[in-house]
Amino acid sequence: MKQCLADVRSAVTEIRDENFMTLVQSCLEQGATPLEIIEEGLARGLDAVGAKFEEGEYFLADLIIAGDMVTRATDSLKEKMAPGLTGKKGKVVLATVQGDVHDIGKKVVGIMLAASGYEIVDLGVDVPASRIVDAVKRTGAGMVGLSVLLTTMVYGIKEVIAGLGEAGIRDKVKIAIGGACCSEHLASEMGADAFGESAIAAVRVFDGFSGAQGPPR
Numbered sequence: 001m002k003q004c005l006a007d008v009r010s011a012v013t014e015i016r017d018e019n020f021m022t023l024v025q026s027c028l029e030q031g032a033t034p035l036e037i038i039e040e041g042l043a044r045g046l047d048a049v050g051a052k053f054e055e056g057e058y059f060l061a062d063l064i065i066a067g068d069m070v071t072r073a074t075d076s077l078k079e080k081m082a083p084g085l086t087g088k089k090g091k092v093v094l095a096t097v098q099g100d101v102h103d104i105g106k107k108v109v110g111i112m113l114a115a116s117g118y119e120i121v122d123l124g125v126d127v128p129a130s131r132i133v134d135a136v137k138r139t140g141a142g143m144v145g146l147s148v149l150l151t152t153m154v155y156g157i158k159e160v161i162a163g164l165g166e167a168g169i170r171d172k173v174k175i176a177i178g179g180a181c182c183s184e185h186l187a188s189e190m191g192a193d194a195f196g197e198s199a200i201a202a203v204r205v206f207d208g209f210s211g212a213q214g215p216p217r
C-alpha cells in the first residue's frame, strides 16, 4: 500500500484533524485515486475508530469528529472523480433506513455508482419506508440501495420491501443492502435481492440489476 494511504488511515484512526485535508490532497498528488483514498485510507481508518469505540477506548464525541473528518474528505474527493455516463445505466434510489443516521458509506456508494453511470436519488439518512416507496413511484427507479449500520434497525429493510409489495411494485424493483451489520444471509432473510460489502461491490451488484424496469410513472 502507498505510504500516504497508510498516513491518511492513521490520521483518521488517531483522530488527528490538524492538516488532515493537506494530507489527503498530497496523497492525490502522489498518484493515489480518490477511490483508493476513500476505501483504503478513510474507510479503514473509520473501521479502527469503530473498534476502539467498541472496546471503550473512544467515546461518541470521537466517532462524531472522525465521521466529520471523513465526510469533509469524501465531499472534496467527490469533486475530483470523473463524471460518469450520467444516468445511462438507470436510476437508483439510495437511503439509510429509519432510525439510522450513518451517512458516509451510503454517500461513497452513491459517488461510485454515479461515476459508473447511474442516476442517483439520495434520500439521506433516517428515511421512513413510506418515503422510499414514494420516491420509487415518483422517479420510476428500478433499483433501491439501502444502507444499514445498526443491528437494531435492520427491520427497516423489511418495511421497505413490504411497502413496495403493498404498492404492487415489488417485482419491478431490485433491492440491494449494505453497511456494517449487513451480510448475504441478512439480505436473504429480509427478502432483499443482493448484498454488497463495499462501494466497488455495489457497482458489481447494480450492474447485475441494470435493466430492472421500475414502476410505471
Ligand code: B12
Residues within 6 Å of the ligand: 039, 042, 043, 046, 047, 049, 050, 051, 053, 054, 060, 063, 064, 066, 067, 068, 071, 099, 100, 101, 102, 103, 104, 105, 106, 108, 109, 144, 145, 146, 147, 148, 149, 150, 151, 152, 176, 177, 178, 179, 180, 181, 195, 196, 197, 198, 199, 200, 201, 202, 205
Ligand atoms: C462514523 C460512525 C458514526 C458517526 C456517523 C457519522 C456520519 N456522518 O455518517 C456517528 C457519530 C453519527 C455515529 C453514531 C452512532 N453509532 Co456509529 N459508527 C461510525 C463508524 C465508526 C464508521 C461508519 C462509517 O462511516 N464507515 C465508513 C464507511 C465508508 O463504511 P460503511 O458504512 O461500512 O460503508 C461501506 C460498505 O459497508 C458498503 N455499503 C454501505 N452502505 C451500502 C449500501 C448498499 C446498497 C451497498 C451495496 C453497499 C453499502 O459500501 C461502503 C463503502 O465501501 C462505525 C464503525 C464501523 N465499523 O462501521 C460505527 C458504528 C456503525 N456505530 C455504532 C453505534 C453503536 C453508534 C451509536 C448507536 C452510538 C451511540 N451510543 O449513540 C450512534 C447511532 C446513531 C444512529 N441513530 O444512527 C456501532 C453499531 C453497532 C451495531 N452493530 O449496531 C458501530 C459498528 C461501532 C461499533 N463497533 O460499535 N456513528
